[in-house]
Amino acid sequence: xxxxxxxxxxxxxxxxxxxxxxxxxxxxxxxxxxxxxxxxxxxxxxxxxxxxxxxxxxxxxxxxxxxxxxxxxxxxxxxxxxxxxxxxxxxxxxxxxxxxxxxxxxxxxxxxxxxxxxxxxxxxxxxxxxxxxxxxxxxxxxxxxxxxxxxxxxxxxxxxxxxxxxxxxxxxxxxxxxxxxxxxxxxxxxxxxxxxxxxxxxxx
Amino acid sequence: xxxxxxxxxxxxxxxxxxxxxxxxxxxxxxxxxxxxxxxxxxxxxxxxxxxxxxxxxxxxxxxxxxxxxxxxxxxxxxxxxxxxxxxxxxxxxxxxxxxxxxxxxxxxxxxxxxxxxxxxxxxxxxxxxxxxxxxxxxxxxxxxxxxxxxxxxxxxxxxxxxxxxxxxxxxxxxxxxxxxxxxxxxxxxxxxxxxxxxxxxxxxxxxxxxxxxxxxxx
Amino acid sequence: xxxxxxxxxxxxxxxxxxxxxxxxxxxxxxxxxxxxxxxxxxxxxxxxxxxxxxxxxxxxxxxxxxxxxxxxxxxxxxxxxxxxxxxxxxxxxxxxxxxxxxxxxxxxxxxxxxxxxxxxxxxxxxxxxxxxxxxxxxxxxxxxxxxxxxxxxxxxxxxxxxxxxxxxxxxxxxxxxxxxxxxxxxxxxxxxxxxxxxxxxxxxxxxxxxxxxxxxxxxxxxxxxxxxxxxxxxxxxxxxxx
Numbered sequence: 001x002x003x004x005x006x007x008x009x010x011x012x013x014x015x016x017x018x019x020x021x022x023x024x025x026x027x028x029x030x031x032x033x034x035x036x037x038x039x040x041x042x043x044x045x046x047x048x049x050x051x052x053x054x055x056x057x058x059x060x061x062x063x064x065x066x067x068x069x070x071x072x073x074x075x076x077x078x079x080x081x082x083x084x085x086x087x088x089x090x091x092x093x094x095x096x097x098x099x100x101x102x103x104x105x106x107x108x109x110x111x112x113x114x115x116x117x118x119x120x121x122x123x124x125x126x127x128x129x130x131x132x133x134x135x136x137x138x139x140x141x142x143x144x145x146x147x148x149x150x151x152x153x154x155x156x157x158x159x160x161x162x163x164x165x166x167x168x169x170x171x172x173x174x175x176x177x178x179x180x181x182x183x184x185x186x187x188x189x190x191x192x193x194x195x196x197x198x199x200x201x202x203x204x
Numbered sequence: 205x206x207x208x209x210x211x212x213x214x215x216x217x218x219x220x221x222x223x224x225x226x227x228x229x230x231x232x233x234x235x236x237x238x239x240x241x242x243x244x245x246x247x248x249x250x251x252x253x254x255x256x257x258x259x260x261x262x263x264x265x266x267x268x269x270x271x272x273x274x275x276x277x278x279x280x281x282x283x284x285x286x287x288x289x290x291x292x293x294x295x296x297x298x299x300x301x302x303x304x305x306x307x308x309x310x311x312x313x314x315x316x317x318x319x320x321x322x323x324x325x326x327x328x329x330x331x332x333x334x335x336x337x338x339x340x341x342x343x344x345x346x347x348x349x350x351x352x353x354x355x356x357x358x359x360x361x362x363x364x365x366x367x368x369x370x371x372x373x374x375x376x377x378x379x380x381x382x383x384x385x386x387x388x389x390x391x392x393x394x395x396x397x398x399x400x401x402x403x404x405x406x407x408x409x410x411x412x413x414x415x416x417x418x419x420x421x422x
Numbered sequence: 423x424x425x426x427x428x429x430x431x432x433x434x435x436x437x438x439x440x441x442x443x444x445x446x447x448x449x450x451x452x453x454x455x456x457x458x459x460x461x462x463x464x465x466x467x468x469x470x471x472x473x474x475x476x477x478x479x480x481x482x483x484x485x486x487x488x489x490x491x492x493x494x495x496x497x498x499x500x501x502x503x504x505x506x507x508x509x510x511x512x513x514x515x516x517x518x519x520x521x522x523x524x525x526x527x528x529x530x531x532x533x534x535x536x537x538x539x540x541x542x543x544x545x546x547x548x549x550x551x552x553x554x555x556x557x558x559x560x561x562x563x564x565x566x567x568x569x570x571x572x573x574x575x576x577x578x579x580x581x582x583x584x585x586x587x588x589x590x591x592x593x594x595x596x597x598x599x600x601x602x603x604x605x606x607x608x609x610x611x612x613x614x615x616x617x618x619x620x621x622x623x624x625x626x627x628x629x630x631x632x633x634x635x636x637x638x639x640x641x642x643x644x645x646x647x648x649x650x651x652x653x654x655x656x657x658x659x660x661x662x663x664x
Contacts, residue, residue: 013571015659050286052422068286072279076211078218083211090207091287129283348585352565352578362561362568366582369557370589376596394599401592412581419577 008057035189066137073126212301253382291414351416429506452632460625480530482633490520498580515644
């Protein structure tokens with residue numbers, strides 16, 4: 001078992017959005033979170049990645065084994081694609097930059113500045129950072145926004161490859177990713193929505 | 205950490221304007237003050253230590269809000285805070301980059317600027333020593349204050365209000381070093397205090413700054 | 423640790439509600455006695471004339487101004503370590519009181535100084551320290567006003583109070599060093615308690631006690647307001663969600 005979460009509740013400003021979350025993730029498996037807008041998908045992912053402290057519960061994820069992609073791409077707009085990748089290569093201490101570039105088919109845009117790329121291309125480079133990090137657990141918040149059909153397929157293939165190598169992934173998305181079904185576990189976050197707080201229960 | 209330093213320096217030179225802005229601002233202050241007073245040599249030499257320090261201080265202020273701002277906006281700071289590089293390392297690298305691009309150029313200008321104020325060579329050397337010992341503290345304390353005001357609209361005004369009282373001890377000891385040296389008095393006390401402030405700021409503030417950044421990223 | 427039970431907001435409201443009337447009465451009583459006795463029933467000092475009586479306002483306000491920052495520091499530390507909301511609300515409430523006390527200390531110090539030094543302001547180390555303290559208070563209060571998220575700003579303001587305390591003490595030394603050369607030996611020390619005879623001493627002590635109760639009374643009132651405000655905002659937030 002790669003990691004597990006038990007009795008987790010997370011929220012915003014003292015108010016829980018999701019509670020009693022329980023799931024486990026085995027090596028080679030991916031977990032897909034689905035739910036309506038505002039249910040707390042992003043909050044939960046930020047919680048799992050260590051950015052927000054949980055309101056209660058236990059996350060048994062080893063430090064240093066995960067990498068996070070949020071809504072922002074975490075790319076410096078004024079630098080070229082290759083400069084950004086080399087920066088992250090140094091931060092993560094990776095040795096697979098050539099593999100990353102070829103997997104994501106970035107050869108043609110390497111020397112372009114990020115601010116001259118389209119939204120979809122920027123997202124692709126952001127996903128490349130995830131692959132570059134060589135971390136086992138990928139925590140991805142809406143990874144395929146702005147990607148065209150071709151690139152979504154490209155990313156799905158790369159994700160499959162990652163899972164085949166016993167990596168794990170936690171993804172929130174609206175779209176259907178093409179993945180062989182036995183690797184996937186879909187969790188509907190609506191079932192974890194916190195009960196509305198009654199006024200009588202309020203404490204300072 | 206080095207790679208972050210290199211990246212920030214590259215970005216600073218790429219956008220270029222903030223580098224030149226600091227230098228231009230410093231020089232303008234140094235020129236405006238004598239224009240607003242009677243340019244007697246005696247007065248100029250008396251006020252020079254203060255003016256040099258205040259000039260550096262204000263130039264520092266100008267670029268402080270950008271230490272973390274750009275990285276917050278494109279999400280890099282978030283990812284860096286959970287990367288293998290500890291947040292304190294990120295902070296030290298960015299603070300050093302700030303010092304190299306804001307304070308160091310001004311220190312290099314001191315020989316030229318001291319001619320404007322009729323300061324002797326020994327005086328200029330002491331100004332440089334004083335600035336070298338004290339400006340790292342300005343960058344570090346400034347980074348701490350910037351971490352408190354991360355992501356606030358109009359944050360730079362609040363940043364100035366928070367950071368200027370914190371700058372006062374550094375300012376006083378820094379100018380005292382120069383004044384005492386000009387009067388041939390022993391310079392040890394203020395110099396020791398100045399270096400102590402710089403050293404302890406660099407040792408302790410990164411941890412508090414890191415805590416503040418993590419709080420603001422929640 | 424039975425003392426910590428007062429950090430429960432409801433217990434705090436209960437106890438402070440009972441204490442407030444008593445404290446308010448004591449405040450009014452002590453301050454009136456202290457000031458009236460001090461202003462009207464003590465002889466004029468043969469050197470300083472009648473303006474010296476401003477010390478009945480100046481000394482207490484100066485003492486409270488400094489001690490308020492200390493209260494804020496303790497409250498901030500307790501918040502950072504034990505996460506009791508009441509303690510950080512005490513810090514938040516104390517700040518405006520400290521600010522006003524600092525302003526009173528500065529103005530009364532200037533009024534006292536005028537006949538003595540011939541000028542309303544001198545860069546005396548003590549007065550300058552108070553001026554710097556004024557800005558520390560201003561910054562702390564401004565930070566609280568700028569951030570919407572309560573838990574975030576409580577943490578940030580507490581960090582600021584911590585670092586600010588160190589630099590405030592440093593400033594005191596720095597300012598002493600900065601000005602000692604010019605005013606060595608000048609009779610600018612404003613706490614001449616050892617020179618004040620008993621005639622002045624008793625009303626001064628009563629004034630100080632009165633100001634102390636004033637501080638506690640105002641602090642309790644403001645903290646209670648802050649607790650209610652926080653509870654209200656939580657209700658509003660839950661209503662919006664639910």
